[in-house]
Amino acid sequence: MWTLLWVLIGVAGFAALLFLAAGYAAYLFSLTRREKKPSIQEPDAKAKIRIDANIAGGEYLMGKNPEDISMKARDGLELKGYYLPAEKPSNKLAVLVHGYTATGPGEFGGFIKFYHEVLGYNVLLPDHRAHGRSEGKRIGFAALEWQDIFDWTDIYARRLEDPEVVLHGISMGGATVMNCNANNPPDYVKCIVEDCGYTNGYEMMWLAARRDLKLNIPPIMWACAMWFRLFTGKSLRKDSDPYGNIDRFAKPTLFIHGADDPFIPKEMCERCYAAATVEKDLLLIPGAAHAMAYFIGPEAYEAKLLEWYAKWMPERVRV
16 A cells, blocks of 8 residues: 555655646747747748838938847846937827837837837837847746836827827737736826737736647646746736726726737727726727737827827827
8 A cells, every 4th residue: 555655645746846847848839038939820921921011110210320228127138229319399109009029119119110100209128037138038828028118108198298008009018008007007197008918828828838839738738837937026917907907997998909919819909998997999900910900000000099098199289
């Protein structure tokens, strides 16, 4: 009997070590900086439209000689970004918050001209920790990044008289700005635009593992979440949880999503929109895959932004 018990203990211990190792591998693969990560959707002609627009937008940005900026994060990391002042003095600031494995210009290049020339806003394009030119090894999956965005915003809002700020995020950036909304955003933040953000970090990781990696083994995901908590001090379930904290949203929120998003399903957006109790609006773009809404439906997207900002960040005549 004792022999059998020790065998069972040994088997259980081996299985636990195996799951811990697999979870660690999953954590390294998905939540740490890597020079090359697999694409979350297969590139096609539509994706090329987005890629080309963002490349052209990055060239437009560099042609305007933006400020090459940096900031020390609360944990000492040096974060980098770009700041493009408005052509004419403006109290409006758009903070453009990129998604997973992207960069500020790489995600929002196609938007810069619209914000800079049509709206006349000051534009802030930070690179998240462990992304682009910023330091860091560990990706916070919106659990860490929202504090960085608050700190970036505060620095550049203070440069403006009577500042009015919009936080506009895509994908992980959408989840990040929703987290900002749930954590007492300052008065100068007037509204939020979230594009294809997810409901909850753990739910999103679990969905991607089952669908894209065909990995349906709960102990591996539990171990991945455990390693995330160990290394970041944050919980994928509780600290990357826009939907769970939606009753704490403080600012008007515009929800945008591609109706044919294969990566973050539009149902996540619809759930957040339905549950939100702040002033809100919803735009779904037919035929748009992940992070493609602006590039598939630019007219509808820009019209909605113009309507949204006219309501929440209107131009005021100064006497």
